[in-house]
Amino acid sequence: MDYLKEVEGKKIHDPIEAKMVVQSSRRIWVDGPVIVGAGPSGLAAAACLKENGVPSLILERANCIASLWQHKTYDRLRLHLPKQFCVLPLMQFPANFPTYPTKQQFVAYLEDYTEHFGLEPVFNKTVVSAQFDQRCGCWRVKTLGLKMEETEYVSQWLIVATGENAEEVLPEIEGIDDFCGPVIHTSSYKSGEMFRGKRVLVVGCGNSGMEVCLDLCNYNASPSLVVRDSVHVLPQEMLGRSTFGLSMCLLKWFPIRVVDQFLLLVSRFILGDTAKFGLSRPQLGPLELKSISGKTPVLDVGTLAKIKTGDIKVFKAIKRLTQHAVEFIDGKVENFDAIILATGYKSNVVSWLKETKMFSEKDGMPRKPFPNGWKGESGLYAVGFTQRGLLGAFLDARRIAQDIKQSWKTDAKPFIPFTRAPQSPSS
Structure with missing residues (x-):
């Protein structure tokens, strides 16, 4: 050449x-x-x-x-x-x-x-x-x-x-080496095909974690989602436009906090009160939080509907793992066949x-x-x-x-x- x-x-x-x-x-x-x-x-x-x-x-x-x-x-x-x-x-x-x-x-x-x-x-x-x-x-x-x-x-x-x-972020979880089922990062996840009929715990509620849960539902798996912190869930589109595009347009005319209030008002009208389903919102608005911490709001593509119907269960942070089960910080214990770490990158x-x-x-x-x-x-x-x-x-x-x-x-x-x-x- x-x-x-x-x-x-x-x-x-x-x-x-x-x-x-x-x-x-x-x-x-x-x-x-x-x-x-x-x-x-x-x-x-x-x-x-x-x-x-x-x-x-x-x-x-x-x-x-x-x-x-x-x-x-x-x-x-x-x-x-x-x-x-x-x-x-x-x-x-x-x-x-x-x-x-x-x-x-x-x-x-x-x-x-x-x-x-x-x-x-x-x-x-x-x-x-x-x-x-x-x-x-x-x-x-x-x-x-x-x-x-x-x-x-x-x-x-x-x-x-x-x-x-x-590089993948791999959290330290007590007992993770004792868990008998597969534990993989989302970087190794391709589809829910290999998890058909399995009880799968997805750790992390960002865009990847939410979408992996939806994908698992489509393959007849039984996913659960760990939501350790508060999270903003917004509809991917509102008022006939993409939420992101609408936000960028509004920011040209209004302060970020005013735009955040508008986004949250419309989101509540479209999605309802997400806190009722274990997804409490941070005190700062989605755009202000993004600008300060870099934490991206979740743009919902259908996962929230599955959470509302109970097809996807929501749990609080993990306390420890055992051979076949997960104990959460609120004392709940559930059995799982596999764990997927949607814990992001660095x-x-x-x-x-x-x-x-x-x-x-x-x-x-x-x-x-x-x-x-x-x-x-x-x-x-x-x-x-x-x-x-x-x-x-x-x-x-x-x-x-x-x-x-x-x-x-x-x-x-x-x-x-x-x-x-x-x-x-x-x-």
């Missing part, structure tokens, strides 16, 4: 004809930003950079783009927000896609996006460390391949695109990025809140950490591309030889 060049018999990746130099079999100079992560955020950043004439190199630990979507999501998943709020920069969804595209349609869109912009991620490269070298003024990004081979990429810019959902940035000014050591998220968390020091950037989904990634990608473009032609460093290395053939 024409993006593979050979220097001293060593193949190096040149996706958009960026000039690279091999210092040894393990060190590669990248003439442009290194982007860590080939999910929607990383792809968006690369596309925006290319549109601005800046080459980049995407490193991805999996063997495909959008590995979370392709390998760690359930079959019935659809975008929870309308497609116009989930589009990536510079390319719309196909016109024939529904308002809420399926998982398969979204992956197809990302694959078309990658091909359209000529993006060529380097797959099966797990970044184990990234550190800024003060001596040469560049980032040194070390990776491991499938055969544990080490490669170091050196670049003036580093874009962190691993996102908020890089950032893994702190495990490999050797930097603490931009990202918090506590949760691996940017220290500065949206919209100021996209830029750090020494050519460090973040995309997809806004807690505002793909819409936030859209904004970050554009800002980053514009910022790097300003210094690309004037401040870009030539290759800095750590040792004497031959130049790669000019493209």
Whole structure:
């Protein structure tokens, strides 16, 4: 393939004809930003950079783009927000896609996006460390391949695109090792087929937990839901429009608390008093809570109706597990055949990025809140950490591309030889 060049018999990746130099079999100079992560955020950043004439190199630990979507999501998943709020920069969804595209349609869109912009991620490269070298003024990004081979990429810019959902959150539950049935995270759940006729406890009442319960009902399982904290449940649509779209429109004219009061009033009219069914609401409104804590309200797609009819039971927090049963904090004890942990994901940035000014050591998220968390020091950037989904990634990608473009032609460093290395053939 024409993006593979050979220097001293060593193949190096040149996706958009960026000039690279091999210092040894393990060190590669990248003439442009290194982007860590080939999910929607990383792809968006690369596309925006290319549109601005800046080459980049995407490193991805999996063997495909959008590995979370392709390998760690359930079959019935659809975008929870309308497609116009989930589009990536510079390319719309196909016109024939529904308002809420399926998982398969979204992956197809990302694959078309990658091909359209000529993006060529380097797959099966797990970044184990990234550190800024003060001596040469560049980032040194070390990776491991499938055969544990080490490669170091050196670049003036580093874009962190691993996102908020890089690693599963696995809670510590007393007795979990004693439970005899399967205990899986939603990242391993595909459908309710394997749970037909089973009593299944779903731990976590976010969008994933609620939707998994609904899916289990459709396969004649008997699901129960653990609701440890208060939660806002809103209808996916109200007054003929998507709840999210209506909220964004109202926020242009009214304060967030006024919009929250409106959403809660309409939600109560449509859904009733959710507290009667074990789903008490937080004191803060859904939008204010989201802006402060990042906690996303649940957009109901039919689960609440199953809770109301008793097809899905609701329990309080777990106290402990035994071989076949679960004891809850209110003293109730119920038998279950399987447990599904819908406990979400977290950032893994702190495990490999050797930097603490931009990202918090506590949760691996940017220290500065949206919209100021996209830029750090020494050519460090973040995309997809806004807690505002793909819409936030859209904004970050554009800002980053514009910022790097300003210094690309004037401040870009030539290759800095750590040792004497031959130049790669000019493209």
